[in-house]
Each structure stands twice: as structure tokens, then as C-alpha cells.
Amino acid sequence: MKISLTGAVFGAVMASAVYAGEVLPTAVAFTDGAVEQSLSGMPGDAANGRLIVGDKKKGNCVACHQVSDLADVPFQGEIGPPLDGAGERWSEAELRGIVANAKIMFEDSMMPSFYKTEGFIRPGKAYTGKAADDTFGPLLGAQQIEDVVAYLTTLKE
Template identity: 60%
Template sequence: MKLSTLTAAAVMVAGVAHAEMVAPTKVAFTEDGAVEASLTGKAGDAAKGAEVYGSKKLGNCVACHEITTQDVAFPGNVGPQLDGVADRWNEAELRGILVNSKMTFEGTVMPAYYKVDGFTRPGKAYTGKAADDTFGPLLSAEQIEDVIAFLMTLKEE
């Protein structure tokens, strides 16, 4: 009897933890493109977010954005400078921009980091060699929340 109670409790806890994760296709945007609900149900880690920001293998944010306090070789200047970004945008707005920036800025070249469908794949029509449409998001929900936590530390001095 005790074993079945413990098993049931473990299943319930695992179900709650899993239920808090928002799938890329289930993200709810506001009219202005913000995403109010955390994708993971927990706060992100700012130190890990700084790593994602600075990594050309992960977010590659540095290809387009500069933060003057970050020691990054050849930061980009295509996107806006991110110094003081937490004074210009709140968490929900930043989350929306990272998840799918086109919901906030129509026509932007910034990638949708947490989107998995609705892409135009012209290579299929022309070469037949384009990747199929079953691929994951560029960043995980946890990485998105980590980057948001990092960006929220960037306030004007």
C-alpha cells in the first residue's frame, strides 16, 4: 500500500513539473506580441543566460546585438544595443521578442527562437533538398527564460 501511494505521488509530481513547460505550439501571445507566462514555470538563471547570449553556437545574439559590458569579439550592430534593455522592455515583452520577434516587429530579421512551425521552405520547391519541417526550436524553454533573466539585469546606470 505504501509503495502504490509513493508511486502515485511521484507520478503526480512529475506530471505537475511537465505540465508547467509550455510547448512552442502552445505559447500564448498578447495583442502586442508579449508572452506573459513563463515557458518553464520557474525563474531563469541570469549567468546561464549570459552564456547563451555570448555563444555563437547557441543563441548567437552577439551576431546582431552589442552589450558594452560583455567582452565579445566583433559584436553585431544590426539589432539594437542591449545596454539598458530592462528599462525599455518588461519580462513579458522580452519573452515575446525571443519566442517570436515577428509578433512584435513585423518584418524583422531576428529569428524566432521558440517556434517550430509555419516556416517557408523554398528549397523543397526548387531543389527538393530542404530539411523536413520536423525540427525543434533554436533555444529550449529553459534557455529562453535564462536569457530573459540575463536581459533583466541590464538596466541603465
Template identity: 45%
Template sequence: MTKGATIKRLPVALAGLAMMAASAATAETVAPDSVPIEDMELKVSLTGAPGDATTGRETFADRKKGNCLACHANEDLKDQLFHGEVGPELNGVADRWSEEQLRAIVVNSKAVFGDQSIMPGFYTMNVGVNVAEKHQGQTILSAQDVEDVVAYLMTLKEN
């Protein structure tokens, strides 16, 4: 490639970089203390990016992350051991709740169901008492983890 051809392509490359930077700036993550849950719904994505259902399924089953199976039975993950019975069964959950409602529930179930809910808020700083020092000031899941779990939950429909 000649020097002239490289110089002619430079504006195109710079324009591409500017577009990527602009889209990254508009897709900022909503901070845990700024999540707008209203009427049992969280209408906006926390990241501005769609969730990945496959990754969400992994997070849902991961005992060190979501640990959702500790409380919820889920036929889709029947190969996993020890499904809990404390929370409702999640088979067909996408038929019972909207994406916006599921996002609000995962982010902060107490904002949806009230303080009597034993489900933790996975993307809130208000996680309760007796939090281990190394976990203080942190959310249980990242904003993208939440979006991934919600994308996965949206695949759980009745057959």
C-alpha cells in the first residue's frame, strides 16, 4: 500500500473510531444507586446492550454468582443438583412476568415485593446486614450479569 492510499483511508478509520466512542458513551452502565424501578418495572437496560441468554444460564446456575438454584427449581437445569424450594419454580417465568418486571426483580426484589422477600437484590448496594467485609460496597452481580440472567429468564416459557 502506498503512503497516499494510507493517508486517504485515515479519515475513514478516524470516523469509525469516533462512532465507536459515541456508541460506548451512550451505552453507559446505570449505577446501582441510580436504578429507576417504578411500578414493579425497570424499563431501561442497565448497560444499553442486550443480554446473552447462554451466559445468563451459566450465571443463573453458578453457585458463586447468581446461585439462583439455591432457591428456585428450574426444569431447564434439571442436570444440576439441589434445586431449592424457597422461591417460586421458574418454569414458564417468561409467560408470567415481562422483561421489565424480571429485570426489576433481579436487580432489587425488595423494591418489587417488599422487605419481607428473602430474595437478595443482585444489583443494589442495599444487600442487608452482616455482609462480609470483603463484599461490602459491591453488588452481587454486575449490570451485564443482570442483563444476561434476564435474557435467560425470558427463554423460560411454558411448552
């Protein structure tokens, strides 16, 4: 009994090492623009990611991108590339890096950095028109980023 309990504890420790917990925006490790490690320590939920991508108060990705899967969301943008086929064009790690901070991979990108909290010139407080205060956080949380990435990986041509 003692051996199997030790084995169970060891297995739990190893499993938690794979999903080590939330990575703070200031601690994200980029490699050529890609982010290998999950930002939340948990797998993403593609269904929730779909909602975030189409929600004009959350990710609002459709303000700049077209997504055929979200044809019911009106007024999709044409500034960024269509997201159809994103799951074939980029790996999960590349998509995570692009959503977290596209400027690392694409220096001249107009895309907002959804998981960044410092290095701004004049940050504002969400959509209030006021200056940021001590509650300033990223546009999307770590799990929301993982959910968006999970959804984007499903978009195949």
C-alpha cells in the first residue's frame, strides 16, 4: 500500500509539472515568436475560444479578421488575414505567441498584444477612456488565451 501511494503522489507531481500553473504576462518565454508552454497550465476549451473570438467585448478578433465559422457575427474586419486555415498555417505554440503578443513574431503588426502588461507608451483602462491604474491587466487572461488558441487550431481549410 505504501508503494502505490508513493507512486500516486509521484504521478500527481509529474502531471502538475506538465501543467505548471499560470505564467504571468511578464514571464512568457517566446522562441522566434512562439510560446511552447501553456499560459494557464490547463488545456484550452475551443468552444469558449470561439465565443471570445466573436465577442466584441472580449477578444473582438472579428473586428480585424474574417472567420467563416463565425458567419453569424456581423461586420467582420478585413485588416488582418482571414483566420480560416489558421490551424494549418501555424502550430499551437505559434498561435499562442501570436495571440499573446503578435509583435514578437510580426514586428509591424497592428494586432493588439492580448497578454501584455508593461512596455506600453500610454495604456488606458479597458474601454473607459481613462488612464490605467494599479488594476491594469492583460486584455485576455491566461485561460482565455488558451481557449482562443484551442479554437484557432480547429480552423482548417
